[in-house]
Amino acid sequence: MRAALTDDRGQSLGEYAVILSVIAALCIGAVAFIGTQILAQYHDINVAYP
């Protein structure tokens, strides 16, 4: 952790950038999908209790 504090290199490995990018895109997609589902369920509950 101390090495990371002093090192100022701004270059990262492209291969890991691609892998992390795919994981991040999957996370965004999953959250968007699940978020829509949860919103729909809340709407159903709200309609059921006038």
Next chain:
Amino acid sequence: MTAATTVLLVATLAAAVTDIRSRRIPNALTAVAAVLAVAVHLGEGVGPELAAVAAMIVAFVLGSFAYSAGWFGGGDVKLIAACCGLAGFPAAIPLVLDILVAGGVLALVAAAANGRLVALVRSTAAIATHGAATEKTTLPYGIAIAAGSIAFVLTPALR
């Protein structure tokens, strides 16, 4: 645009420029960004202030593991941590996701521009299947941090 998002954009764009020129993100730049990350949340109360500092610390600790593994440069790790502090919590999570997506796009575009797209895909597939790259392709990740930050600030749907 808030003070935090303004500092976020200015700091990341400055970092992208230095990264392109010298493949370095100066410690002075990341230090100023980190100090400003603490300062811009001062007026929001104790909760948001502590949450922003916590987001910065967590991002740095997690980034240090990636640095130790050789995935990221130290300048990238500290800049991402400062960006998380500027965004605060929970906004730091979509910000990091935007940066990571931008990093992948940057890697693919840079590889395609250099005629090394197939080599990058093969090397990435080798990591996914065998845990080791067939070659190492480096890129100035400061550009991805700036691009992800711009997407985060300008696209409310991504927040």
